[in-house]
Amino acid sequence: MAPKRPRVSESQYYTNDDEEVLSSSSRWICETVKACHVFKVEGYSLAKGIGVGEYMTSAEFSVGGHDWAIVFYPDGLTEAAQDYIAVYLKLVSPGEVRATLEFKLLDQTGKGKHGIQYFTRSPKTFTNNCFKGWPKYMKRSKLETSSYLRDDCLSIHCTVGVWKTRVEEEKHYVIPVPPSDMSQKLKSLLESEIGSDITIQVGNEFFKAHKSILAARSPVFRAMFFGLAGNPDMETVAIEDVDPFVFKAMLLFLYSDEFPKARDLSDPDFVCTSTTITQHLLAAADRFDLARLKLMCEANLCEDITINNVATALVLADQHQCLQLKTACLNFAAKPENAGEVMKSDGFADLAESRPSLLIDLFETSAVVNKN
Incomplete structure (x- = not known):
């Protein structure tokens, strides 16, 4: 005779595929x-x-x-x-x-x-x-x-x-719920142009989008389309002083809430490094009041500070009130092993001319670093 299975206070039921669909538990x-x-x-x-x-x-x-x-x-x-x-x-x-x-x-x-x-x-x-x-x-x-x-x-x-x-006694029905595919669906909506009601001209390129989605994501677009001076019936709008590939990357973020992939941060007509592209994207995020994207850019730039780009990143951080990036740049440039090479870089000359107040910040940071 087979031994009896002991009774337990918790039980589980399975389908033929061994997929849990119902479990029970109790608590004292x-x-x-x-x-x-x-x-x-x-x-x-x-x-x-x-x-x-x-x-x-x-x-x-x-x-x-x-x-x-x-x-x-x-x-x-x-x-x-x-x-x-x-x-x-x-x-x-x-x-x-x-x-x-x-x-x-x-x-x-x-x-x-x-x-x-x-x-x-x-x-x-x-x-x-x-x-x-x-x-x-x-x-x-x-x-x-x-x-x-x-x-x-x-x-x-x-x-x-x-x-x-x-x-x-508690019973829990375990129903597998797939992960959200909202970002993929919205990106598909952007790419298919279904239901688009606004055409945005950036340079020589045109992007079709949805005013409601843009307005929901960006206070700047909300004011543009639905604000007191906005026009909800406009069909086209021109955006100046933004490179088309940067705007495309920002548009993808607006629809997906994800940082654009590397393939989205490239343009055959705009030869530059991914760091430079991220710098452009940070400026666009600040302009259109996209706080989350701005912080994403700031975090990426903090991880990619070098002798050649620290001065440029420092100016960018000061222009767009990125305190963490500014602090990281100052600390990097003030290190004794970096200071001499940073002062020889092309970006340092531009820094001294456009933002002389940053030189004071750099000297004060150097004094603290050397003291420690």
């Missing part, structure tokens, strides 16, 4: 239900002589579906503790309960400085008529000269926290 949950009760003893001086081991109880109160009562011994619980008052919590209802308890005396002066606080750090197990508390809660002589006793009245505050547990 422990919660604390808390409530407070104040037991006010009026005429404390009269109650004080009832005798050792004698007590008075509060009215019953309910916490967590169980009934409780506060038990107060004004003359002490035992002969050994007769100089102390004792306070206890009693479970009145039947059954077994785990609970925490806390006692404190309320200040009778109205200043709110309650004290003599006793509490359990972990739950205690109560059974019917079970008492738990402190036999030497407070010395009677101290109580009678404290702010907790005024006009022959004493207020005992008790907080009960009943532990409740339950087991919950």
